[in-house]
Amino acid sequence: MSSSATPSAPSTQGNLAAIGLMALAATILPVMDIAAKYLTGTLPPLEVTFGRFFFQMVVCVGLAVVTGNVARLKGKRPGINLLRGSLLAISSLFFFTAVKFMSVATALAIFFVEPMVLTLLAALLLKEKFGVRRFGAILVGLMGAMMILRPNFLALGFVSLLPLGTAVCFACYLLVSRKFAGADGLFAIQFGASVAGCLIIGALLVVGTLAGIEEMTFILPTGRELGLAFVTGAVSFAGHGLVVSAMQRGEAGALAPLQYIEIVSATVLGYMVFGDFPDAVTWAGIGLIVAGGLYIAHRERKLQGKDAPVSIVAKG
Numbered sequence: 001m002s003s004s005a006t007p008s009a010p011s012t013q014g015n016l017a018a019i020g021l022m023a024l025a026a027t028i029l030p031v032m033d034i035a036a037k038y039l040t041g042t043l044p045p046l047e048v049t050f051g052r053f054f055f056q057m058v059v060c061v062g063l064a065v066v067t068g069n070v071a072r073l074k075g076k077r078p079g080i081n082l083l084r085g086s087l088l089a090i091s092s093l094f095f096f097t098a099v100k101f102m103s104v105a106t107a108l109a110i111f112f113v114e115p116m117v118l119t120l121l122a123a124l125l126l127k128e129k130f131g132v133r134r135f136g137a138i139l140v141g142l143m144g145a146m147m148i149l150r151p152n153f154l155a156l157g158f159v160s161l162l163p164l165g166t167a168v169c170f171a172c173y174l175l176v177s178r179k180f181a182g183a184d185g186l187f188a189i190q191f192g193a194s195v196a197g198c199l200i201i202g203a204l205l206v207v208g209t210l211a212g213i214e215e216m217t218f219i220l221p222t223g224r225e226l227g228l229a230f231v232t233g234a235v236s237f238a239g240h241g242l243v244v245s246a247m248q249r250g251e252a253g254a255l256a257p258l259q260y261i262e263i264v265s266a267t268v269l270g271y272m273v274f275g276d277f278p279d280a281v282t283w284a285g286i287g288l289i290v291a292g293g294l295y296i297a298h299r300e301r302k303l304q305g306k307d308a309p310v311s312i313v314a315k316g
Contacts, residue, residue, distance in 0.1 A: 018250025019258065025242035026261035032235040033095070033104045034269045035228045040100035043225060044215050046205050048232070049093045051221075053085075053197025055233025060190045063237075073191040075184035081192025084176050089197035091169035098162035102152055103276035105267040109286045110148055110163035111170070112263070115293040116141045118171040125175060137295040144288025147281055186244050190237055256297040260290050 032052070039048045064070050075081055098107045116138040122128040145164070152160035184192075208216020221229065246255055263286060270276040278286065 015250040018246040018248075018255060021242045021246035021249070022255045022258045023261055025239045025246065026258055027265045028235055028242075029239040030104060030108065030262055030266035030269055032232045032239070033099055033108065033266060034273055035231045035235075036096045037099040037104055037270075038273065039225060039228050039232075040096060043219055043221060044208075044217065045093065045097040045100055046201060046208060046216050047218055047221075048229070049089070049096050050198065050201040050205055051226075051229030052092060052096075052232040052236060053089060053194050053201060055230045056190065056236050057194030057198060057233070058230075059234050059237045060187060060194055064187050064191075069187050072185055072187045075188025075192060077180060077184060078188075078192060080176065080180050081184060081189055082196045084173055084189070085193035085196025086200055087169050087173040087176065088193050089200045091166045091173065092197070093201060094162045094165040094169065098159065098166070101156050101159050103274065103278070104270045105263060105276065105278055106148060106152065106282060107163045107166075108263055108266045109278070109282065109289060110145055110160075111167050112260070112286075112289050112293060113141050113145045113164065114167040114170050114174075115296050117167050118174055119296055121171050121175055122178075126179075131299070134296055134299050137292040137299070139292075140295075141289045141292025144285040144290075144292065147285035147288070151281070186241055190240060257294055260293070263290075 036045075036048050036052065039051070043051075061070075061073065064073055095107060095111065119128075119134055119138060149160055149164075204216065205218055209218045267278060
C-alpha cells in the first residue's frame with residue numbers, strides 16, 4: 001500500500017516515532033510476499049491472491065467489530081475505494097505470479113520503478129510539474145530495471161515483466177488515492193480493497209475452475225496453506241496501518257527513504273527460506289533504482305515546498 005499525507009509541524013519525537021513505524025512496515029511487508037511465493041509452489045497464483053484479499057477482509061472486519069468501527073467500513077466514497085481495490089487486486093495478482101518464478105527481492109526491486117512511473121503518469125494525467133532533472137532520475141531508475149530484467153527476461157520471458165505491470169497498476173492506485181486523499185480512513189480503504197479483490201479475483205477463479213484452466217483452477221488448500229494465506233492478509237492490513245500511522249506522525253520526506261528497507265528485508269527472508277540471493281548485476285540495478293527514486297522524492301520536496309506530499313511506496 002501507499003499513502004500520502006501532510007502532517008502539520010510534526011515534532012522531533014513524532015518524526016522518530018514515524019520513522020520507527022515506517023521501518024517496521026517495510027520490514028514486515030516482505031513476509032507477505034515470502035508467504036505468497038511459498039504458496040504458489042502448490043496453489044495457483046490466482047488462488048493465493050484471492051486468499052490474501054479474503055483474509056485481509058476477515059482481519060479488517062474483525063478489528064472493526066472489536067474496536068466499534070463497523071460504521072466506518074463503508075466510507076464516504078465506496079465507489080472510489082472499490083476502484084482502488086480493483087487496481088490493487090490486479091497489482092497483487094501480477095506480483096504473486098511473478099514471485100512464483102523469480103526471487104522476491106528481484107521482483108520487488110523491479111517493482112520499485114513505481115515512483116518513476118508515478119511521476120510520468122502524474123505529469124501526463126494530473127499536469128504536475130515535470131523537469132529535466134526528474135526525467136534524468138527516471139532514466140537512471142529505468143536503466144537499473146533493465147539491468148535486472150535482461151537476464152530474467154532471457155530465462156523467463158514475458159513473466160519477468162510482471163513486476164513492471166505491478167508498478168504501473170500501483171502507480172494508478174496512487175494517482176486515485178492522491179486525487180481523493182483524506183476522503184476515508186483506514187478501515188474503509190482496507191475494506192473496499194478487500195471486497196474489490198475478492199470480487200475480481202474470485203470471479204476469475206470461478207471462471208478458470210469451470211473452464212478447467214490449470215493455472216486458474218481452485219485447489220482445496222491444506223490447513224498449513226490456509227494459515228499462510230491468513231498471514232498474507234494479516235500482514236497486508238498491518239503493514240498498511242503502520243504506513244498510514246507513520247504518515248500521520250512524521251514528514252513524508254523523512255520517511256520516503258525507509259521504503260527501500262523492503263528490498264533488504266526481502267533479500268534476507270528470501271535467502272533464509274529459499275536460498276535466493278541477488279547477484280552483483282542485480283545489486284547494481286537495485287542501486288540505480290533506489291538512487292532514482294530518492295532523487296525524485298528529494299526534487300518533489302525541494303520544488304513544491306516543505307509540506308508537499310511525497311509518495312510513500314509500501315507494496316501491499
